[in-house]
Amino acid sequence: MTEKVFLLPDLGEGLTEAEIVQWRVAVGDTVTVDQTVVEVETAKAVVDVPCPYAGRVVALHGAEGEARPVGQPLITVAEPTAAADPAEPAGHAVYREEERAGSGNVLIGYGTGHGGSRRRRRPRLTPAGLSGAAGVAGSAGSPAATASGPAAVPALVISPIVRRLAREHGVDLTTVRGSGPGGVVRRADVVAAAGALTDAARVGAGGAAARLAAAPELPAAGQSPDPLAAGAPQHPGQAGPAPAGTQDVVIPLTGIRRAIADKLSRSRREIPEVTIWVDADASALLATRAAINAAVPDRPVSILALLARICLSGLRRYPQLNARVDTEGQRIIQSAGVHLGIAAQTDRGLVVPVLRDADRLTTAELAAELAATTTAARVGGLPPARLTGGTFTLNNYGVFGVDGSTPIINHPEAALLGVGRIVDKPWVVDGQLAVRKVTQLSLTFDHRVCDGGVAGGFLRHVADCVEQPALLIAAV
CATH class of the missing domain: 3.30.559.10 (Chloramphenicol acetyltransferase-like domain)
Incomplete structure (x- = not known):
């Protein structure tokens, strides 16, 4: 097999780095050309990054929450040979020649210019709330399909902050019932789920839960106060008076x-x-x-x-x-x-x-x-x-x-x-x-x-x- 290293592409608009929000694949997964492999946040927006190569993922460069500079390795993919290898698992051996060659283009958010785009569909909102049953996948810790059973239904989560919060406190988003419009999981839902965990499963035997409870409430996705919506949520970086005995909330300026x-x-x-x-x-x-x-x-x-x-x-x-x-x-x-x-x-x-x-x-x-x-x-x-x-x-x-x-x-x-x-x-x-x-x-x-x-x-x-x-x- 030939290994191809996909570098974080030029994001345009003078941007020089991006923060990894969530990996969409894991080491060992098989990817196809133009498949979304990671969600990153730039100084402008949160965007999906498609991979121009097909093959098996052998390395992910960078952890979730880490900033990666433009031009540095993002993911390494091992491309299969043209002939099938009997030792290879089914579905891993043979790809079309054009897939092995890669798409040759990496335009973030729009696919890579080769074949049909496989971008993750985001839920669409209307002034009346959330429409449609499709949702955004939950945290990286969510269970995936196995040989013994089907994959769990992905949690409906809009905010990367909520997904990151769930990962930090060991909350499985697929088990959380969202209280937002259309079942969207809010920060308050993660707080409640973390509070329901046993002391043995909590980080810091309750200290982490106390800090989580002191964190500011995020609005439901359908309640963001843009010019089409009524009401105004608390700013995600704005914390109210903290209860006695809790620690300061540190919010990175990134x-x-x-x-x-x-x-x-x-x-x-x-x-x-x-x-x-x-x-x-x-x-x-x-x-x-x-x-x-x-x-x-x-x-x-x-x-x-x-x-x-x-x-x-x-x-x-x-x-x-x-x-x-x-x-x-x-x-x-x-x-x-x-x-x-x-x-x-x-x-x-x-x-x-x-x-x-x-x-x-x-x-x-x-x-x-x-x-x-x-x-x-x-x-x-x-x-x-x-x-x-x-x-x-x-x-x-x-x-x-x-x-x-x-x-x-x-x-x-x-x-x-x-x-x-x-x-x-x-x-x-x-x-x-x-x-x-x-x-x-x-x-x-x-x-x-x-x-x-x-x-x-x-x-x-x-x-x-x-x-x-x-x-x-x-x-x-």
């Missing part, structure tokens, strides 16, 4: 969390940002959405989609905000198209998926693309390229139940529109006091690209369109 920290720190260092805000009566906007969805029930439009359409209208009128500052070239670059970023909170932290050329989409197309993009972001299904290159960001922080915020600009963009919760407030209408649906709009902008007149004009246009959606038609 992967996406580290990338977020670096980007926000750079934004605050480089950009002289200013925030302005205004209250707006959103009653007419809610009525407009209801009328659209009543007329076309098979293609529902969200409030977020209408807000995105309003942002695009404002950027058409004030293109100075759809820009970035080139500090090395000492120039301001206004983008030809609007690549709209949508801030979304996920189990792995804050991400900003990008809708390319959003200004070319109709309102219905915008709504559909927003729904698909935020759903994929929530389950970690977006490739790194979909999380970069934005020119303007829309942040619906109202899902956290707050009225206002002064968010940090998503570097290197020049502006960000924030939307607070929509609540009943007293409002003067035609000289009379009334109860209306009111929201607070805030615009944080880079003072290098424009002055207050431009920023104020943009925000006022947005507020006017929220209060009078008919202005969107007039602005076309």
Whole structure:
């Protein structure tokens, strides 16, 4: 047999390493061309890595939780000879010549360009919860099929953090009943399972269980507070007051969390940002959405989609905000198209998926693309390229139940529109006091690209369109 070593490929976007989240194969397993062999987390997203070789796995380079540099060995595969060896177990001996040669390409997240992709299917979420019975495989310790019986049903787990937590505390995820939507296993379920273990099976005779119980609660996968979902979970890196006698919770600043920290720190260092805000009566906007969805029930439009359409209208009128500052070239670059970023909170932290050329989409197309993009972001299904290159960001922080915020600009963009919760407030209408649906709009902008007149004009246009959606038609 000939051994082939598959190196961690170039991940693009300037990424130099990836953390191994979960191996999908073990030493001794037989793999085929383009089969997913490992799930890794980069500073941009969690992605599946397919192997370009077929054969038997003879070595896995790196343990789960370990960071591997690009270009270093990831997995070693022994390729069988063309002729069958009588001593080989069935299914291990002969492969097609093109399989033995490998696919010759390793494009992460999309297969390797040879034959059909064997990517693991991720569960898809809708605003109503989790749909479909397919799930993500559980921890590496889950039982596999043996000669004496069938494989156990894999646990439905979205978060790599939950899988890692289960492994650390010896919890078999296939035995855990998930309490999340559609049976998704949450951190609380792992905590309960760990507490049910006997003292002999616990790590540290109860000390580990105490630390586990003190860890912050993660939201169910269907409850991630992206712009399409209501409610806001506790941040996975945010720990509440610890009970007396417990130890500090240490959370490594790695992967996406580290990338977020670096980007926000750079934004605050480089950009002289200013925030302005205004209250707006959103009653007419809610009525407009209801009328659209009543007329076309098979293609529902969200409030977020209408807000995105309003942002695009404002950027058409004030293109100075759809820009970035080139500090090395000492120039301001206004983008030809609007690549709209949508801030979304996920189990792995804050991400900003990008809708390319959003200004070319109709309102219905915008709504559909927003729904698909935020759903994929929530389950970690977006490739790194979909999380970069934005020119303007829309942040619906109202899902956290707050009225206002002064968010940090998503570097290197020049502006960000924030939307607070929509609540009943007293409002003067035609000289009379009334109860209306009111929201607070805030615009944080880079003072290098424009002055207050431009920023104020943009925000006022947005507020006017929220209060009078008919202005969107007039602005076309």
